[in-house]
Amino acid sequence: EAGVVQSPRYKIIEKKQPVAFWCNPISGHNTLYWYRQNLGQGPELLIRYENEEAVDDSQLPKDRFSAERLKGVDSTLKIQPAELGDSAVYLCASSLASADTQYFGPGTRLTVL
C-alpha cells in the first residue's frame, strides 16, 4: 500500500514569494492533516480536513496561509507571501477517520531566504 505522498521534498524561495505544497493521502483515508515542524521541535497541527471540509483551521495563519482539498482526496497548502519565519518542514498526514491512527508523509522542507 502506498503511503502519504508529498511534493516537492525541498523548496528554497526568497521572502515575499509564494509557495505551494502538495499532498496525496493514503487511498481511502477521509481525514487529512497539515502540520508544521520547526527545527528541533515536534510537529504542530495547522489544519485538518474531513473529506473536503476544513473542520479545524484554528492554528492556520490565515493572513498568508491557505489550503484546499477540492475533491476530498489530495490537498494543497499555500503560503503567500512567504516570510523568513516560515522556514520549516511541512508535513501531511492522513487517517481513515479523525480518531484513527495518523500516517505521515516525508514532508516538504521549506527554506525562505
Add this chain to the structure above:
Amino acid sequence: DAKTTQPPSMDCAEGRAANLPCNHSTISGNEYVYWYRQIHSQGPQYIIHGLKNNETNEMASLIITEDRKSSTLILPHATLRDTAVYYCIVRTQGAQKLVFGQGTRLTINP
C-alpha cells in the same frame, strides 16, 4: 490531553534492547498512549499505541504500568536504523489531533 515527560536523549548499544520511558502522571481513563518516531529527514512513523494493556507488534512492545502513569517502549533488538527521535503522545479517545512534545533522541551505537 495529558502532558508527557521524556528524557531528552538516550544511548543504546546495537543488538541490545532499547527501553524508552515516558511519564504521563495526569493521564485520564479515556486517554491512549501513542508512540511515533522520526528518523532524520523523514516524517513521523507510527509505532504502537495502547490504553491499559501491554501491546506488542512487529516493531516494538509497549508496557503500561498498572496505574497508567507511565509507560515504556521497548525495541527488543536495536539496530543502527532505530536511531531517531521517539515521541510519546497521550491522546484522548476520539481526539482529532496529535500533540507532540520534544521527544527522546535515541542513538544506537555500533
